Amino acid sequence: MPMLKDPSTKYPSFKPLNLPNRQWPSKQLVKPPRWLATDLRDGNQSLVDPMDGEQKFRYFQMLVQLGYKEIEVSFPSASQTDFDFTRTLIETPGIVPDDVWLQVLSPCRKDFIKRTVESVKGSKKAILHLYLAASECFRRVVFGFTKEESLNLAVECTKYARSITKDDPTTAGTEWIFEYSPECFSDTDPEYIIQVCEAVKAAWGPTESSPIIFNLPATVEMSTPNVYADQIEYFCTHISERNKVCVSVHPHNDRGCAVAAAELAQMAGADRVEGVLFGNGERTGNVDLVTLALNLYTQGVNPHIDFSDLTPVINIVEECTKIPVHHRAPYGGQLVVSAFSGSHQDAIKKGFMERNTKSQDSDYLWQVPYLPLDPRDIGRTYEAVIRVNSQSGKGGVAWVILQHLELDLPRALQQAFSKIVQKEADRVSRELAPREITALFERTYHIHENPKFFLVDYHIQADRSSSPAPRGGKSLVTRDLKRWFDGVVSVDGIEHHVKGTGTGPISSFANSLRPLGVDLDVVDYKEHSIGRGRDVKAATYIECTAAGIKDKVWGVGVHEDVVQASLLALLSCAASFDEVHPISSNGSITPKRIKNVDNITTKLEALQAEPGPKSGPDAVMSLDSHLNGHRASVR
Numbered sequence: 362m363p364m365l366k367d368p369s370t371k372y373p374s375f376k377p378l379n380l381p382n383r384q385w386p387s388k389q390l391v392k393p394p395r396w397l398a399t400d401l402r403d404g405n406q407s408l409v410d411p412m413d414g415e416q417k418f419r420y421f422q423m424l425v426q427l428g429y430k431e432i433e434v435s436f437p438s439a440s441q442t443d444f445d446f447t448r449t450l451i452e453t454p455g456i457v458p459d460d461v462w463l464q465v466l467s468p469c470r471k472d473f474i475k476r477t478v479e480s481v482k483g484s485k486k487a488i489l490h491l492y493l494a495a496s497e498c499f500r501r502v503v504f505g506f507t508k509e510e511s512l513n514l515a516v517e518c519t520k521y522a523r524s525i526t527k528d529d530p531t532t533a534g535t536e537w538i539f540e541y542s543p544e545c546f547s548d549t550d551p552e553y554i555i556q557v558c559e560a561v562k563a564a565w566g567p568t569e570s571s572p573i574i575f576n577l578p579a580t581v582e583m584s585t586p587n588v589y590a591d592q593i594e595y596f597c598t599h600i601s602e603r604n605k606v607c608v609s610v611h612p613h614n615d616r617g618c619a620v621a622a623a624e625l626a627q628m629a630g631a632d633r634v635e636g637v638l639f640g641n642g643e644r645t646g647n648v649d650l651v652t653l654a655l656n657l658y659t660q661g662v663n664p665h666i667d668f669s670d671l672t673p674v675i676n677i678v679e680e681c682t683k684i685p686v687h688h689r690a691p692y693g694g695q696l697v698v699s700a701f702s703g704s705h706q707d708a709i710k711k712g713f714m715e716r717n718t719k720s721q722d723s724d725y726l727w728q729v730p731y732l733p734l735d736p737r738d739i740g741r742t743y744e745a746v747i748r749v750n751s752q753s754g755k756g757g758v759a760w761v762i763l764q765h766l767e768l769d770l771p772r773a774l775q776q777a778f779s780k781i782v783q784k785e786a787d788r789v790s791r792e793l794a795p796r797e798i799t800a801l802f803e804r805t806y807h808i809h810e811n812p813k814f815f816l817v818d819y820h821i822q823a824d825r826s827s828s829p830a831p832r833g834g835k836s837l838v839t840r841d842l843k844r845w846f847d848g849v850v851s852v853d854g855i856e857h858h859v860k861g862t863g864t865g866p867i868s869s870f871a872n873s874l875r876p877l878g879v880d881l882d883v884v885d886y887k888e889h890s891i892g893r894g895r896d897v898k899a900a901t902y903i904e905c906t907a908a909g910i911k912d913k914v915w916g917v918g919v920h921e922d923v924v925q926a927s928l929l930a931l932l933s934c935a936a937s938f939d940e941v942h943p944i945s946s947n948g949s950i951t952p953k954r955i956k957n958v959d960n961i962t963t964k965l966e967a968l969q970a971e972p973g974p975k976s977g978p979d980a981v982m983s984l985d986s987h988l989n990g991h992r993a994s995v996r
């Protein structure tokens with residue numbers, strides 16, 4: 362049968378509770394609830410292969426480490442594995458901390474209750490949890506019970522449980538809490554729920570210091586979360602001796618609203634939440650405890666559960682349940698702190714930049730676009746935040762280069778390289794890993810190896826004759842001196858002695874290359890340092906045009922010596938031009954410019970004939986003054 366045209370003939374809408382004076386909508390969550398982790402019971406009972414004792418043991422230790430103080434460890438009457446596991450916990454010294462409660466579940470059957478109590482004998486703190494369905498549907502379909510029969514069984518089992526626990530002197534070493542779950546609470550007449558719980562409460566006899574837990578499950582989620590919140594508020598305001606009652610919720614996720622239901626239920630008065638890490642559990646699962654805790658955290662409330670290192674938690678959960686955590690699961694999903702799309706990456710990168718410049722204070726309020734949580738708080742690195750595929754833009758690519766090579770690319774270079782990356786991502790039709798992007802960058806800009814040019818040796822001098830020293834001892838740096846470059850450049854393995862002058866080191870080097878047929882004009886220049894202290898390096902970015910060629914290219918140079926970084930950047934440009942417009946060893950791409958070089962060479966030779974500074978402070982400029990020279994020379 363296809364889907365019905367009128368589904369209301371099969372699926373009547375849920376009749377909400379009439380609660381006109383509800384208070385919960387104006388409440389806020391300002392503290393964490395009492396948490397109960399039922400991974401080893403409700404989570405376990407829904408697995409294809411339930412956990413063995415060893416897996417349960419490992420999982421239990423992780424829950425304790427995370428900070429859970431109430432852990433439902435088993436359904437001991439169901440299987441020997443569960444019974445034995447519970448015994449192992451109790452009998453292994455040092456495994457259950459003194460402040461941790463072991464919770465065990467039993468149906469309302471005396472033989473099962475007896476066995477369940479036996480399983481926790483000797484424990485310091487135990488929560489005995491009984492359940493019995495209360496809804497009309499379950500009473501009719503599953504049990505064939507009237508309301509009264511169902512209530513009577515609940516009371517009878519509670520009295521029996523009491524007689525073999527807190528009323529039994531042989532169990533005096535155990536501190537007992539009793540929990541009762543009217544199963545299918547959210548599908549049950551609320552007045553009847555109150556009736557049953559009042560009767561159970563009277564049978565158990567809670568005190569203010571040892572309250573009874575009424576766990577009110579959305580066994581199957583059937584309505585919008587606001588309806589569940591109304592039901593919880595109704596219970597909280599109608600149950601007597603509220604101070605002797607802990608109201609617990611146990612939302613399932615059939616409609617995908619379990620997290621919202623748990624949060625609204627707390628606003629409605631619930632004190633405690635039962636759930637499972639990453640929401641494993643029957644059908645669509647239990648409420649996800651990771652999401653609940655981190656939702657509180659990102660609202661400034663400490664959940665008292667420590668997810669500082671979420672990855673090992675995910676690993677253990679996946680290994681024990683054989684269910685992978687969805688890549689888009691809130692907080693834990695592998696992809697939830699990653700952005701592939703260009704505009705997201707750009708915004709995230711800007712958010713990080715602002716954060717870096719504004720404050721280093723750890724209490725600086727988190728405001729990074731698209732990231733509700735600082736990935737580092739849950740043990741994730743910023744590296745994984747930005748990932749690159751064909752949907753990515755320059756911001757994302759620049760981020761990867763910054764993170765992995767510490768190169769802060771100028772905007773125009775970002776644009777140029779991003780096109781290359783996009784082409785490559787399109788070509789391979791998949792994400793490019795950071796190491797692929799950095800390799801592509803290093804190859805494109807000849808960072809480690811220039812395929813054609815090699816700077817063998819060089820010497821740059823200031824030409825004092827180009828600007829006479831003013832009287833009155835003005836410093837050399839302020840004089841507008843030309844530089845002359847004299848060096849050896851290898852082209853395709855053949856060494857050439859080159860010379861040139863210019864207004865700075867870059868232009869003098871550029872001019873020296875012209876006789877080799879390399880005629881470059883610098884149109885943009887940027888530089889920055891990498892690292893600090895003794896290991897500091899310089900990164901230089903130069904954009905050039907070549908005479909007769911329309912395209913501009915970027916060159917990148919990285920070196921401990923700031924001047925050499927610039928020279929390498931220029932050779933990086935030269936090699937890029939050569940890749941598109943090969944330069945022959947004796948040919949030229951611009952005969953016109955070669956003429957200029959003749960002039961330069963003539964002038965250089967004339968300069969060399971003059972007695973000029975060959976060494977000493979006048980001859981070798983400081984790095985800073987070299988840089989000043991660069992900047993002055995860049996158009």
Ligand SMILES: CC(=O)SCCNC(=O)CCNC(=O)[C@H](O)C(C)(C)COP(=O)(O)OP(=O)(O)OC[C@H]1O[C@@H](n2cnc3c(N)ncnc32)[C@H](O)[C@@H]1OP(=O)(O)O
Nearest residue numbers: 403406436438439440468469470492493494503504544580
């Ligand atoms: C909402 C929840 O998650 S509740 C927890 C559910 N978890 C589990 O069921 C896991 C462990 N369960 C088991 O191992 C088994 O079902 C057992 C051991 C509890 C019972 O096994 P069996 O005796 O073979 O019964 P079976 O599983 O076939 O059916 C359940 C029986 O318990 C009854 N029952 C169901 N819930 C309850 C309850 N809360 N209290 C008393 N009896 C109940 C059913 O009516 C049915 O009785 P029937 O056989 O007279 O018709």
Ligand SMILES: CC(C)C(=O)C(=O)O
Nearest residue numbers: 492542544578580611
């Ligand atoms: C035993 C109860 C709490 C339960 O698991 C449910 O109703 O989902």
